[in-house]
Amino acid sequence: MSELTSLTPRELTSLLSARKISSVEITRACLDRIQSLEGNLHAFITLAPDAALEQARLADKKRAESRTDELSPLLGLPIAVKDVLSVEGIRCTCGSKILEDYIPPYTATSVQRLVDAGVVILGKTNTDEFAMGSSTENSAYGVTRNPWDSTRVPGGSSGGSAAAVAARMSPAALGTDTGGSVRQPASFCGVSGLKPTYGRVSRYGLIAYGSSLDSVGVLAPSAEDIATILPVMAGYDPHDATSAKLGAPRANLDGREDLRGIRVGFPEEYFSEGLQADVEKAVREAIARMEALGAEIRPVNLPHTKYALPVYYLIAPAEASANLSRYDGIRFGLQPDSEELLERFVSARSTGFGAEVKRRIMLGTYALSAGYYDAFYGQAQKVRTLIKRDFESVFGEVDMVAGPVAPTTAFKIGGHGNDPLAMYLEDIYTLPANLAGIPALAFPVGFDQAGLPIGMQLMGAPFNENLLLGCVHAFQQHTDWHKQKPAI
Amino acid sequence: MALTRKEVEHIAALVRLKLSDTELVEFQHQLSSILDHVRSLQELDTHGVEPTSGILSANAGLRPDEPSVGLTPARVLQNARHKNQDQFRVPPVFGARDE
Numbered sequence: 130m131s132e133l134t135s136l137t138p139r140e141l142t143s144l145l146s147a148r149k150i151s152s153v154e155i156t157r158a159c160l161d162r163i164q165s166l167e168g169n170l171h172a173f174i175t176l177a178p179d180a181a182l183e184q185a186r187l188a189d190k191k192r193a194e195s196r197t198d199e200l201s202p203l204l205g206l207p208i209a210v211k212d213v214l215s216v217e218g219i220r221c222t223c224g225s226k227i228l229e230d231y232i233p234p235y236t237a238t239s240v241q242r243l244v245d246a247g248v249v250i251l252g253k254t255n256t257d258e259f260a261m262g263s264s265t266e267n268s269a270y271g272v273t274r275n276p277w278d279s280t281r282v283p284g285g286s287s288g289g290s291a292a293a294v295a296a297r298m299s300p301a302a303l304g305t306d307t308g309g310s311v312r313q314p315a316s317f318c319g320v321s322g323l324k325p326t327y328g329r330v331s332r333y334g335l336i337a338y339g340s341s342l343d344s345v346g347v348l349a350p351s352a353e354d355i356a357t358i359l360p361v362m363a364g365y366d367p368h369d370a371t372s373a374k375l376g377a378p379r380a381n382l383d384g385r386e387d388l389r390g391i392r393v394g395f396p397e398e399y400f401s402e403g404l405q406a407d408v409e410k411a412v413r414e415a416i417a418r419m420e421a422l423g424a425e426i427r428p429v430n431l432p433h434t435k436y437a438l439p440v441y442y443l444i445a446p447a448e449a450s451a452n453l454s455r456y457d458g459i460r461f462g463l464q465p466d467s468e469e470l471l472e473r474f475v476s477a478r479s480t481g482f483g484a485e486v487k488r489r490i491m492l493g494t495y496a497l498s499a500g501y502y503d504a505f506y507g508q509a510q511k512v513r514t515l516i517k518r519d520f521e522s523v524f525g526e527v528d529m530v531a532g533p534v535a536p537t538t539a540f541k542i543g544g545h546g547n548d549p550l551a552m553y554l555e556d557i558y559t560l561p562a563n564l565a566g567i568p569a570l571a572f573p574v575g576f577d578q579a580g581l582p583i584g585m586q587l588m589g590a591p592f593n594e595n596l597l598l599g600c601v602h603a604f605q606q607h608t609d610w611h612k613q614k615p616a617i
Numbered sequence: 618m619a620l621t622r623k624e625v626e627h628i629a630a631l632v633r634l635k636l637s638d639t640e641l642v643e644f645q646h647q648l649s650s651i652l653d654h655v656r657s658l659q660e661l662d663t664h665g666v667e668p669t670s671g672i673l674s675a676n677a678g679l680r681p682d683e684p685s686v687g688l689t690p691a692r693v694l695q696n697a698r699h700k701n702q703d704q705f706r707v708p709p710v711f712g713a714r715d716e
């Protein structure tokens with residue numbers, strides 16, 4: 130590994146700012162590393178090396194012409210972007226054949242704010258088709274391999290982003306999290322990953338899956354790295370009516386060095402049957418470590434946790450079935466030649482969508498259909514209220530809730546065969562935060578017996594990203610799980 | 618809760634999908650088992666509970682209704698294969714082309 134690619138975003142931005150390295154040097158180092166590892170890992174769907182080097186040259190030119198205090202702290206930092214976020218001029222496939230040749234005419238707000246700050250985009254990372262999946266196996270462009278063990282999945286759906294960061298092909302990456310799609314791959318690949326509060330980061334230009342659940346997040350080695358990137362991309366956006374009219378969170382981490390005064394909830398529902406023994410052990414040890422650092426650990430109850438899975442797998446497919454009706458073979462994406470309208474719809478969708486997408490739009494349509502609406506979709510919305518209330522009541526007693534990210538470590542490619550329900554069970558601990566709209570931060574806390582990374586998550590009250598980032602930063606100053614790198 | 622083959626065919630028609638025989642059999646089985654799982658929600662008494670349809674922050678709100686510059690027609694049409702001047706060209710909705 131070259132010296133440069135082994136550095137964290139925080140270290141790179143310091144060196145850039147001190148004018149000790151150039152963006153072109155870093156960008157070249159990342160592109161070289163991608164070239165040497167991509168054949169094995171397949172973290173990217175589309176690479177943009179020429180545009181990246183051009184952006185890097187512009188960043189260096191801007192730095193040469195300006196005073197340091199006038200410049201964004203991210204100027205010249207390369208990142209990778211999940212291929213569900215629109216970037217003008219770079220094709221955006223969403224991991225689907227139906228968007229194989231789609232070139233977005235505009236850029237997502239979250240990405241645009243980073244571009245305006247001088248960030249360099251290396252390329253678009255692999256994802257399960259339309260972000261529907263937990264392994265990246267549902268991508269129409271082939272599976273991404275886990276850098277810790279190439280026979281295993283990187284998690285999903287932001288599996289390409291997680292693998293790219295873990296393998297240090299990119300210092301950081303954007304992901305999206307609708308039911309755990311930032312946190313679970315972060316956990317499987319041994320990096321940190323933040324799912325912000327719903328409304329914290331604009332969804333404009335994020336190609337929609339489940340609109341009441343989708344959020345744009347960041348994957349990077351540490352909480353401190355995420356804290357340098359989040360404030361630049363967050364904040365109110367008039368193009369997204371669900372974005373909160375709040376300024377971006379502060380970039381500084383309030384200098385916390387320990388966890389004194391922090392009340393951490395320990396929900397027994399998150400340590401249930403099916404949790405892999407060494408995952409449970411590592412998470413319990415990390416919580417004990419938090420206690421040793423001054424946190425007060427309190428047992429709490431989130432009694433409706435077990436219903437999160439059925440609620441999610443009704444609401445998300447229902448929203449997806451509406452959102453994906455736009456793929457009609459007429460305006461963009463796959464456009465068959467048929468001169469019969471219905472045939473054009475059917476042909477585009479039947480050949481363009483993969484199996485998981487077909488399953489979810491069918492499931493969602495069924496849940497919304499007359500006669501089943503109240504029993505399925507309507508009931509799911511009511512139980513969503515109960516899940517949200519569980520958290521509201523717990524955040525009256527504690528500052529955050531701790532738990533595992535996923536019941537297992539990274540599983541084998543093909544390990545869940547043709548059993549969608551088994552795959553859905555991977556999401557049981559991540560879904561509640563999306564249903565409640567709260568922020569959650571995943572970070573590495575150990576390895577299992579096979580040497581695969583284990584992650585845990587802290588979930589906070591709405592808009593408390595900085596508290597989560599500050600506490601995990603304190604934890605990471607006393608531990609080195611986040612500094613471990615796969616031997617590739 | 619087993620879905621019949623006919624129900625699966627009906628849903629597929631609603632979402633404009635043409636399924637092969639293999640897909641029909643597979644989806645019938647898989648969707649039935651997913652529906653069996655989600656049916657556990659029905660054991661909960663939710664009488665009087667308000668549904669949550671979205672997480673709208675108290676701080677979210679409508680933007681002022683002010684005119685602004687949008688995408689140009691050329692940009693909007695840049696991904697369309699079938700177009701005519703500044704419009705998307707679609708097959709006729711009613712009747713055949715030569716009517």
